[in-house]
Amino acid sequence: MIGDQSDNWIIIGVSGVTCGGKTTLANQLKNTLTPVYVFHQDKYFHPDDSPRHVKCAGLEHNNYDILSALDMESMYNDIVTTIDGEDRSHGSFRERREGRLEIDDKSFIIVEGFTVLNYAPINEICDLRYYFVLEYEECLLRRSYRLYDPPDVEGYFDQCVWPEHLKYKAEIERDARVTILDGTQQDSLSIVVRDLQNLGANYI
Structure with missing residues (x-):
């Protein structure tokens, strides 16, 4: 459970379709905001041989595109411990820097991943929420240029x-x-910067 430190944070959820631009936006925000922590959902997949995985119907391949393929509880707990000041080692941290966007004495957390907003505990702690969409053909084309481990x-x-x-x-x-x-x-x-400025963010 989040403690009294939650008022010291602005949490931004970035989610949506594969190859839609989530990581790009998260990295842009990391370079725009200060101070900022970034949590990437991809770091929380269960090991490939984990019994928690289920096979995609008709294929001898784990279904990595469902929530149960990830340890979402651990991701949530890592975010909460960061908020409570107990452990900040699990996220990617960018310290306070001039020329960046800040809100008073608050820190930012960016939570990025294809289903982070579909996991209710994380969705509920976000102050701002964004979801990327693509048409089928564009998504398929972009994914064809990506390398995955294991490969599709x-x-x-x-x-x-x-x-x-x-x-x-x-x-x-x-x-x-x-x-x-x-x-x-x-x-x-x-779009995100505009929303943050509406919350009171300014460049330092």
């Missing part, structure tokens, strides 16, 4: 990646607190 097997995108995205996207669309971002546009950072 034939049929994985259509059997798992895209259907799971549509399911999680439908959940997010019911949450009016989430801002939907078009992954083909270039103004995502400016």
Whole structure:
């Protein structure tokens, strides 16, 4: 449970479709805000041989595109311990720097990953929430240029990646607190900066 230190933080959730621009935005924010911690969901996948994984239907391949493929409880706990000041080693930290955006004496946490906003405990602690979307063809094209470990097997995108995205996207669309971002546009950072300035952020 989050303690009294929660008022000292602004938490930004960045989620959405694979290859949609989540990590790019998170890295841009890391270089724009101060001080800032970044938590990447990809660091919380269960090991490939974990019994927690389930196979994608019809394929001899783990379904990595569902929440149960990740240790979300550990991710949440790492964020909470950072907020409470007990342990800040699990996130990527960028200390206070001039020329960056800050809000009074608050620190920022960026939580990035394809389903972070579909995990209710993390969603509920976010102050700002963003979700990237792409059309099927653009998403498939972008993913074809990515290398994964383990690599995608034939049929994985259509059997798992895209259907799971549509399911999680439908959940997010019911949450009016989430801002939907078009992954083909270039103004995502400016949208978040505008929202932060509305919260009182200024450049130092």
